[in-house]
Amino acid sequence: MPGSVRPAPLVPPAVLPHLPTPAYVYDLAEVRRGHDALRAALPTGAGLYYSLKANAHPLVLKESRERGARPEVCSTGELDAALAAGWPAADVLYTGPGKRDAEVRYALRLGVRLFSVDSPHAIGQLGRVAAESGVVARCLLRINDDQPVPGQGLAMTGVPSQFGADTGWVLAEPERFAGGPHAHVVGLHLYMGTNLTDVEALTGQFARSLETAGKVTAALAEHGVRVRVLDLGGGFGAPFATEGERVDLDGLRPRLTALLDRALPHRHADGTEVVFESGRYLVGAAGVLLTAVLDVKRSHGRDVVVLESGINHLGGMSGLRRLPTLTPRLVPTPDRQIDAEPELTALVAGPLCTPLDTWARAAELPALRPGDLVAVPNVGAYGLTASLVAFLGHPLPAEAVIDGDRPGAVLDVTRLDLTRNPVPAANPAGSHPGVK
Known part of the structure; x- marks a missing residue:
């Protein structure tokens, strides 16, 4: 394989004698470079979530927090890791296509207030558990668009999926997605695909997301929903387990800025926040x-x-x-x-x-x-x-x-070590005893 025998500064020679094998070795300098590169490619003022599923090592999380990213989690374990790394619960976005009552209750108890939801049932569940907990939660309605985006590494939309509500469904029955007194729908979550490897493909993805967001926003507005957060997901490509560099994102910022200026010309004045997500690009x-x-x-x-x-x-x-x-x-x-x-x-x-x-x-x-x-x-x-x-x-x-x-x-x-611990039997109400 070309390049397989070339020397490369994967691990500094001076630290090799101090490392056991096998070992994953994480370089915090590269974490910083990943964050800086993506920040430079995003529009001014855009928010950025770090997806803990990519790597939840405590020092990687700490470095990501210090670079200004917020945590996107999809389990109680990831939530615990994010809080242990120093993020306040108010910064957390809790995602995932299915959540148990006990998981939602645990997150609410710790102070999480922003959730991604994928269906009317999920909105109702969040509202019910929030009411039981005496709080009000906010949610981003995740959208599964009608067509997949070309060029993606793994389809996240436009196909039958556990992720999100189909665009056509939301447009046909917007009243079912308007939230309630304890689950306020405050935004949209559109994650079209993963591992897009050029600026053209990324621009096309975000253009499609903004077009769909405009239609859904208009439909929900008739039922009292004001979209204040627009999560456009990510898909920023990077090589996995092979030679190569992060995808060159040069030129993405002006293209994204132009898209946002057309789709959301008053976003700064009306306080609409645009956010993105990434894992692999930041730490791969x-x-x-x-x-x-x-x-x-x-x-x-x-x-x-x-x-x-x-x-x-x-x-x-x-x-x-x-x-x-x-x-x-x-x-x-x-x-x-x-x-x-x-x-x-x-x-x-x-x-x-x-x-x-x-x-x-x-x-x-x-x-x-x-x-x-x-x-x-x-x-x-x-x-x-x-x-x-x-x-x-x-x-x-x-x-x-x-x-x-x-x-x-x-x-x-x-x-990391795997241990086996006793778990009590599930109670008749069906809440899961393994959730804290």
Whole structure:
């Protein structure tokens, strides 16, 4: 594979002796660069949510908070992580296509007041639980537009989906989406697609979102709803587990500003807030998986490389519809230099006792030997916690945090552990005992 044997500053050589393997290594300097790059591409005054599903490591969250992003969460675990990182509950946007009463009640009790809702039932549920809790909640009505947007990595709209209410449904029955005394509909949530890889595709997505938002806003206005928040989602592309840079967003800001000026010319005067969301673009480039070679052999005429890490550590989340070919890169160390040309065309596998544990079937690699270190870049998003961490009981990788602006420093090394705890039986009312 071209580039697979080139040296690259994935992990500073000075910190390698201080890291266990396997380990995810997150660089806070790259987190800062990701935030700065996206901020520079968004219109002046636009809000930005960080999607915790991408990476909820405490120091990554802290850095994101300090860069001015707000947290977008979709579970009690993510909510707890956001609050522990220092965000006030008032900054949280709680999303997700299905929520249990106990989850909503817990979030309200902690002070969360803004929720994304996907149906009349979800609006009614939020209003009922908020009334029981003696508070008033606000909600963004998520819209599933009538057509998908071309160029997206994963369809989020225009197809049958658990996400959002179809545009046609809202326009036909707007009264069902107008909210109530304890669940005020204050905005719209339009997330068209993910991993759009050029400015043209992103501009087209946001243009379509604004067109749809105008129609829905007009329909809801007849039932007393004033849209004060417009969440246009994200979809900002970035490479996953392969060589490459973040998508170049040069030119996006003026295009987005022009779109907003046409669709919402009075947004500054009337206080309408426009917000965006991102996970992978902000932190994807900040992570690398460092893992060791356990065995190298020949089998039926093929080179086979067995690593410490497999689909339990990276790439095992079939729910992302993404099982890419993952080609690790040899990491130079004092006793191991990189050969000029690849010498192996190898099947790359992990240590799991299943033939499904395969990263690549024909990866071009240098002449590896047991004990060598290899690395997979661009896994700061959808890495460890998007993998099959419990499958076959291997230990989870460590997670180490460095700061490229402070060479040689390892700020933190921790490891997640899975534990089994007793859970009481569900009560007759059906509220889930596992929710705090």
